[in-house]
Amino acid sequence: MNKTTIIETVTRLAEPLAAEGGLELVDVTFTKEGSRFILRIFIDKPEGVTIDDCEHLSKKLSTLLDEHDPITQPYYLEVSSPGLDRPLKHDRDFERFQGHTVTIHSFAAIDGRKRFTGILVGIRDNQILIDLGTDGIVSIPRQNISQARLVAEINWEGLN
Numbered sequence: 001m002n003k004t005t006i007i008e009t010v011t012r013l014a015e016p017l018a019a020e021g022g023l024e025l026v027d028v029t030f031t032k033e034g035s036r037f038i039l040r041i042f043i044d045k046p047e048g049v050t051i052d053d054c055e056h057l058s059k060k061l062s063t064l065l066d067e068h069d070p071i072t073q074p075y076y077l078e079v080s081s082p083g084l085d086r087p088l089k090h091d092r093d094f095e096r097f098q099g100h101t102v103t104i105h106s107f108a109a110i111d112g113r114k115r116f117t118g119i120l121v122g123i124r125d126n127q128i129l130i131d132l133g134t135d136g137i138v139s140i141p142r143q144n145i146s147q148a149r150l151v152a153e154i155n156w157e158g159l160n
Helices: 003-020 051-068 091-096
Strands: 024-033 036-044 076-080 101-110 113-124 127-131 137-141 145-150
Touching (some): 003 024, 003 051, 036 051, 051 076, 091 113, 101 127, 101 137, 113 137
Parallel strands (some): 036 076
Antiparallel strands (some): 024 036, 101 113, 101 145, 113 127, 127 137
């Protein structure tokens, strides 16, 4: 199977398992790092992902992957949270994280730029709207987005 087919197959298998545990399947990647292949599953839930959530899904998914065997070569399975800089992949992500700082990369230049960092205003008519502050609001066609991620926001006030 090619990489795209592997990711689609694993996504189809993992989504119901994640939902069963009250989890959202954020992303699935399959990469080669050095001589190793790594299948990464990123999960989330509103109150945050625990190690137990990752372990539980990893065990269930591992069994299912062994049954369906979509990956012919040896690989490592990693299940984790998407992190503070989680990817935004679905329309629901752009709705959920309105008001948060994001960085978006576009396939095509818009006003001479392909990278935008600003406050996510939302999604309207298949356009992602970002407030760039003094540069105003930019509208990026959904199909032109090559990558979108949250920008980690850490509040250091009160930490000593």
